[in-house]
Amino acid sequence: MSNKAIIVGASYAGLSAAAALRCKGWEVEVLEKSADTGRVGGGVVVQKQMADYLEEHGIASPRVSSVPAKMRMMFQPDGRILHLPETAVAYTAWDVLLGEIQETVGAGRIRRGCEMTGVEGDSHTVSISLADGNSMEADLLVAADGIGSRTRKLLLPDERPLYAGYVAWRGMVPEERIPREVRDTCSGSLCSFLGNATSILAYLVPGADGSIEDGRRRVNWVWYLNVEYGTELDTLLTDSEGTSHRAMIPRGLMPAETERAVRHVAREQLNDHFTTIVDATEELFVNAVFDYHASRLVFGRVVLIGDAACLIRPHIGSGTSKAVDDAIQLSQAVTGPDFQRDGSLESWEQQQTLTHVGLMEQSKAIARRLGLGVGVEEAYMSEVEAV
Ligand SMILES: Cc1cc2nc3c(=O)[nH]c(=O)nc-3n(C[C@H](O)[C@H](O)[C@H](O)COP(=O)(O)OP(=O)(O)OC[C@H]3O[C@@H](n4cnc5c(N)ncnc54)[C@H](O)[C@@H]3O)c2cc1C
Incomplete structure (x- = not known):
């Protein structure tokens, strides 16, 4: 047995x-x-x-449904863009x-x-x-x-x-929601912007059905922000039904006023490239980092x-x-x-x-x-x- x-x-x-x-x-x-x-x-x-x-044991084939990034594009606060070669990384979707x-x-x-x-x-x-x-x-x-x-x-x-003192705002956007010029920049690259104690990165992942063709993928972004432990964090982790969460609010449960406030901070702290991506995202979600x-x-x-x-x-x-x-x-x-x-x-x-x-x-x-x-x-x- x-x-x-x-x-x-x-x-x-x-x-x-x-x-x-x-x-x-x-x-x-x-x-x-x-x-x-x-x-x-x-x-x-x-x-x-x-x-x-996963591939050798026939469990899954992550390389088939993945989007490669061969470059790293680092947007500087002064508007310059650094192009660096990236050691071939591929991204799939959760x-x-x-x-x-x-x-x-x-x-x-x-x-x-x-x-x-x-x-x-x-x-x-x-x-x-x-x-x-x-x-x-x-x-x-x-x-x-x-x-x-x-x-x-x-x-x-x-x-x-233990709470590490910061959170990650996150989003997944179907690429057709993003203007062509911004989305073309993401193609084949890991894009990032480093601000003052804040940073955001974005890359392409397959569509929800695993598609990797141009126009059917999604842009995944993660934006890190310091958030004080206590009232500020508690407010951020309270969902639209008034339930307090300890670590995250899943997609679809973000209160409208929290989302409005964070979109406003995005416009203040991020560059145009990333503001466009955040604005195009229908549902934001958040994880506290521990x-x-x-x-x-x-x-x-x-x-x-x-x-x-x-x-x-x-x-x-x-x-x-x-x-x-x-x-x-x-x-x-x-x-x-x-x-x-x-x-x-x-x-x-x-x-x-x-x-x-x-x-x-x-x-x-x-x-x-x-x-x-x-x-x-x-x-x-x-x-x-x-x-
Ligand atoms: C901000 C942030 C960003 C991240 N981004 C990435 C990323 O881009 N890429 C990446 O690879 N990883 C990322 N991670 C990490 C990744 O999310 C986790 O490491 C991964 O989910 C761990 O998987 P897990 O199965 O251990 O736990 P989980 O994914 O948390 O799953 C635990 C499961 O157990 C179930 N469960 C809990 N209690 C019970 C119970 N009593 N009875 C029955 N079921 C129960 C839950 O419902 C859940 O489904 C990120 C994490 C954070 C915090």
């Missing part, structure tokens, strides 16, 4: 874990509390290691790649509207309780439940992400992966590929019949922790150079912020 894994969270970490464990002969079931997981993401950098694995991985896992293995509320385990099995009062058992629980991970709160109650890495990833038959395990600031485009990598490496660590006792999970934990810490430091260094969260960061570190 094959081993059974229950995976909590049907986003990048969870669905990649499901696909990779299936390749190793595991039976998998994915539990996802939301009915729709497609409304949060933007662009995804096609990292080589992630793409190689919804497109996630949709492909989901199709490989199979809808029948994903239970939507199903919320995990509790975990208990011993050396033989792990038992999961659900919000509907039912429970389930498995050989392994993969907690891929994201930044607000319930599993992490249960297992590491004293640890939590820092975290778990002191442990393995708890007997329970493991933490993806954002539940570690948060990488977005500047190196590694959040998604790191989540996929956690999953791939995990699937390779649980191949033996005695995976829980043979030390392979501990080796996986050590290796992933080293990777996480390295990526965190790399992305924090970029944020410092951009003037993001600088000066405010330490003040917030003492205020423990629950996500």
